[in-house]
Amino acid sequence: MIRLLTALVSGLIFGAGLGLAGMLNPAKVAGFLDLFGNWDPSLAFVMGGGILVNAAGHQIVRRRQSPLFADSFQLPLSQAIDRPLLIGSGIFGIGWGLAGLCPGPVVASLLLNPAGMIPFILLLLAGLWVGRQLAPKLG
Amino acid sequence: MTINWTDFTPYASFGGGVLIGLAALILMLAKGRVMGVSGILAGLLSRPTEIDWSWRLVFVIGTLLGPLLLVALRGGTVIEVVQVAEGGQLWLAAFLVGLGTAIGSGCTSGHGICGLARFSLRSLAAVITFVATGVATVFVTLHILG
Numbered sequence: 001m002i003r004l005l006t007a008l009v010s011g012l013i014f015g016a017g018l019g020l021a022g023m024l025n026p027a028k029v030a031g032f033l034d035l036f037g038n039w040d041p042s043l044a045f046v047m048g049g050g051i052l053v054n055a056a057g058h059q060i061v062r063r064r065q066s067p068l069f070a071d072s073f074q075l076p077l078s079q080a081i082d083r084p085l086l087i088g089s090g091i092f093g094i095g096w097g098l099a100g101l102c103p104g105p106v107v108a109s110l111l112l113n114p115a116g117m118i119p120f121i122l123l124l125l126a127g128l129w130v131g132r133q134l135a136p137k138l139g
Numbered sequence: 140m141t142i143n144w145t146d147f148t149p150y151a152s153f154g155g156g157v158l159i160g161l162a163a164l165i166l167m168l169a170k171g172r173v174m175g176v177s178g179i180l181a182g183l184l185s186r187p188t189e190i191d192w193s194w195r196l197v198f199v200i201g202t203l204l205g206p207l208l209l210v211a212l213r214g215g216t217v218i219e220v221v222q223v224a225e226g227g228q229l230w231l232a233a234f235l236v237g238l239g240t241a242i243g244s245g246c247t248s249g250h251g252i253c254g255l256a257r258f259s260l261r262s263l264a265a266v267i268t269f270v271a272t273g274v275a276t277v278f279v280t281l282h283i284l285g
Contacts, residue, residue: 004197007170010169011201011205012205014163014201014202015203015206015209016209017155017156019210021155021159023155025218030223030277033277035278037282040142041147042146042147042149043152046152046159050156050160054252055256055258057160058167067169067170069170072171074172074173084242084244085243085261088238088242089265089266090239090272093270093274095235095237098280099222100222102247103240104202107180107203111203112206112207112218116222123230123234124180125184125237126237127241132241134238
């Protein structure tokens, strides 16, 4: 039960943080990506704040043998800068730029704007599914 | 390039970033998991027996309730939302975001916040790539086609 409670608290803080940061506003995200136009640097501050806290916390976490409520830490094993990583990230950036939406804010916007975001997340999930079938063939 | 001082929100954005980092830290410390939203969503596409499904679902529920909590805590201040895409452009974007994050093993949260906080070069390469194609896409949609 406590495991699920921590996941819920993490999600709540994440969703609230996205809202406070301005990440739920596609126009603000597009403003950050509009580097060669009228650039809004705010999202660099989101990344800065997020990385700062998470990096400091990670130093504490890595000294532990295991997480509080699970058997082991499950960190990504791959360190390769390979074709799927670069092709996939490139495709993601195009989608991100087209709508100003990435997966976290899409989930966090579901209750704020269900009419727009429910079809969006269904198509996103379809893309995830297709991507998972394609990924092994790109390596 | 000009700086858009009108919309610039350094304090709120930094504060929001701190909360996002804290959320990632809680998930790592408690569950030992990376807070990567595309990966969490992809996990929900698997059969419930195959992987640990419940924490992902609960995290997603928390994420969609989080903005409502923020609105309540701020005394009803609405969250500004201005869409930049509609119709075909919006649906294409949705599919590409899913497709790209599945192939590239992560998005802004997994690679951008968690990966960079672990000083992962793989995540740095991903972030540079998706910011670059994002900037190029906005340049085309706003300044060439727009």
